Amino acid sequence: MLNLTNRRQQRKQRNECRGSVFSVIFSEIPAGTDILVLCGDLTDTGLPEEARILAKELKAAVNIPIVAVLGNHDFHSGKQREVESILSEAGIVILNGEAREIKGIGFAGVKGFPGGYGRGTLAPWGEDLVKQFVHEAIEEALKLESALAKLRTPSRIALLHYSPIQATVEGEPLEVYPFMGTSRLEEPLNRYPMTAVFHGHAHHGSLEGRIGNNVPVYNVSLPLLRAKFPGQAPFRLLDIGPGNNGLLVQGLDKEMNRKQQREQRV
Numbered sequence: 001m002l003n004l005t006n007r008r009q010q011r012k013q014r015n016e017c018r019g020s021v022f023s024v025i026f027s028e029i030p031a032g033t034d035i036l037v038l039c040g041d042l043t044d045t046g047l048p049e050e051a052r053i054l055a056k057e058l059k060a061a062v063n064i065p066i067v068a069v070l071g072n073h074d075f076h077s078g079k080q081r082e083v084e085s086i087l088s089e090a091g092i093v094i095l096n097g098e099a100r101e102i103k104g105i106g107f108a109g110v111k112g113f114p115g116g117y118g119r120g121t122l123a124p125w126g127e128d129l130v131k132q133f134v135h136e137a138i139e140e141a142l143k144l145e146s147a148l149a150k151l152r153t154p155s156r157i158a159l160l161h162y163s164p165i166q167a168t169v170e171g172e173p174l175e176v177y178p179f180m181g182t183s184r185l186e187e188p189l190n191r192y193p194m195t196a197v198f199h200g201h202a203h204h205g206s207l208e209g210r211i212g213n214n215v216p217v218y219n220v221s222l223p224l225l226r227a228k229f230p231g232q233a234p235f236r237l238l239d240i241g242p243g244n245n246g247l248l249v250q251g252l253d254k255e256m257n258r259k260q261q262r263e264q265r266v
């Protein structure tokens with residue numbers, strides 16, 4: 001009983017701490033941001049109480065539309081439907097193979113799945129469990145394709161938790177690449193006109209890469225952004241609009257980064 005109480009206290013303290021971390025992060029959302037995109041692992045262990053804390057913090061701190069996908073952490077306790085329901089009730093748009101238009105921007109989202117990249121992509125061959133594993137990745141890719149096919153907006157954003165390309169995983173130990181995502185998720189992205197793709201999960205990966213049709217892919221996992229941009233808000237800002245579709249504006253200093261990007265293009 002004492003242990004249980006201690007565990008409860010520890011969990012409560014951990015959650016309180018998590019809540020205060022959220023407050024700090026959300027207070028750093030750059031002014032003028034129109035839509036917030038979250039790429040999964042919204043909870044630590046997928047517990048409803050963690051989702052409630054996040055929902056409360058988001059409601060208190062964020063007054064712009066939020067679109068998100070779940071991550072593997074959100075599935076850990078087998079309560080992902082409850083987690084999704086709590087976050088949805090708080091007004092967060094959770095995409096799981098669906099498409100949604102928000103402020104004229106089209107969003108398609110799916111969690112994705114591991115499986116490896118390129119020639120190293122796991123094939124559905126041999127044991128049933130291996131085939132099931134691969135079929136889960138294929139199923140996620142089909143869900144993504146189905147969502148992408150519904151988008152009709154000029155600007156289209158895909159959000160995933162797992163990475164669709166190896167380039168944004170590089171930096172992780174080579175041994176874990178197959179667990180960071182799979183090329184199977186890239187295939188549908190190459191078939192539709194996209195503005196940008198966002199994902200999380202690869203904490204030690206690389207910030208940016210490109211899918212086959214040259215659309216940028218941004219790894220926005222929080223530890224990576226914290227490490228790469230110390231002292232800056234842990235967000236990537238994308239300007240999407242007429243004549244400016246998908247210009248990356250990094251950090252808070254929009255004007256300075258715009259100037260830098262113009263110079264880079266010249």
Ligand SMILES: [Fe+2]
Pocket residue numbers: 041071072073161200201
């Ligand atoms: Fe993850």
